[in-house]
Amino acid sequence: MSHQSRQHPTALPYHSPTVASQWESTPIAERPGRLVSLFVPAAELDPLSFLRGGYGVERFYWAEPSGGASMTLAGLAVAAEVRVPPVLDDAAPFSDQSDYRFDDVIEQTTRLFEGASFHAADAGDWGVAEVEMDNHPARPRLFGGLAFQDDFVPDNTWSVFSPAHFILPHFQLVQTGHEAFLTINALIAPDEDLLDALNGMREALMARLPAADAISTRRVVSPNLSYPLSPEMWAELVDQATTAIGAGEIEKVVLSRVCELRAAEPIDAAATLDFLNEQYGDCYRFLFEPLPHHAFFGATPELLIRKTGPRVQTMALAGSIPRGQSPGEDDRLAAQLLASPKERREHNLVVETIRRDMAADMTFLNIPDAPVVLRLKNIQHLLTPIEGQLMEPQLGVVPLLRRLHPTPAMGGAPAERALAFLRRHEPVPRGWYAAPIGWLDRQQDGVFAVAIRSAVTQHARAWLYAGAGIVAESQPAQEWAETALKFRPMLGALGAGEAV
């Protein structure tokens, strides 16, 4: 691959994260380091206080909706990263580059975990014991995501983001069910004595174990909002889409718009997590802050893929209607959503595309015949939960992301033409909005959500994103109102109340 890289100023002076791509074909013994992870039980640590205690360093957060195998991960600082730089080479036609990000992530991840070791810090008499890594909740997990489009380049808004970027946190707190563990991850030099390294790491781990003094963080107060796309411009955009649909060029395209927010002080995205956990506990809550005050965060209802060994789960989530003012009105609107041919068609396009894209890899794929209604705080959606069993369990989560992203719930149908339509017509680049966000481990198991109901911050500014599926019958005013509802989670999180 010959794409040039652009360096981002993400490294803070006190550490220098190793980019796994530097290891390119170097024999393990000659590499700059190998991954060592050491953990202790940490039932007393609260993930949000832990993050608040890390104000000023890189921070990461991931919380799955409660129930089942749900997991919360909070990360501080960077032990290692997997990053795919942008392609800036105009000479290479974009079509030749498609999918390069996924292969790069797989390669770099595999290299990062080669020769990795995993240890319990409290074995016996405070000894250190090597432990089987693969199913342990404290195992090292890379957290991050990808940009929506393959040809992403970091613009002014997304200046510290990459086409794909995953972080292995230096300190990683994981809660699953009733268990919690704090893990310290580090790359140690090949000539460094493992026991010496482990002793040093254990000291650093124990120093983090007591709950940090919470640094008080402030929520945003009375921010200013603006919408770069006027309702008239939106109507024109929707008309362009319905015209392309009428001409048979595409069947569906998801259009998005942006809300710009200005605050009086730098925005602490982590300070919104209490609100998101309280109000949107039924969603995937995430924070990716690779540089302090440059954060991408949100609370999304949409699972893209959960892979545990041979088992996979995904969903079709498309088709929307507001919540009612009363339980009766809620039910009436839900029935209207289920009965709407337009919403059902929008939804079925997603179901059928997922069926087509997954069927070849599955020994079985269970897709219910009809959707149910998912009722969220401000909006209701049509939902079809999907599960299956992989023919080859060793097929990792990243190839599955490649198959699925973007589903017609985020891009459109047919996918390539819908993406080309968006490149031509959507006025604001999406960055990481509507793209996969989540975690993966050494076995390349993992969980990814679709990063909608999300915002990106830069110091005192934030950009919120919301989109809606457009089909032949779509009306601009209705889609404007739907996107207004989809801004609400982030508006609430950023102190802008229920404003639309």
Ligand SMILES: C=C(O[C@@H]1C=C(C(=O)O)C=C[C@H]1O)C(=O)O
């Ligand atoms: C694109 C968004 O939402 C998606 C679009 C939906 C629709 O068009 O009905 C519903 C849920 C999501 O799949 C968003 O929230 O920004």
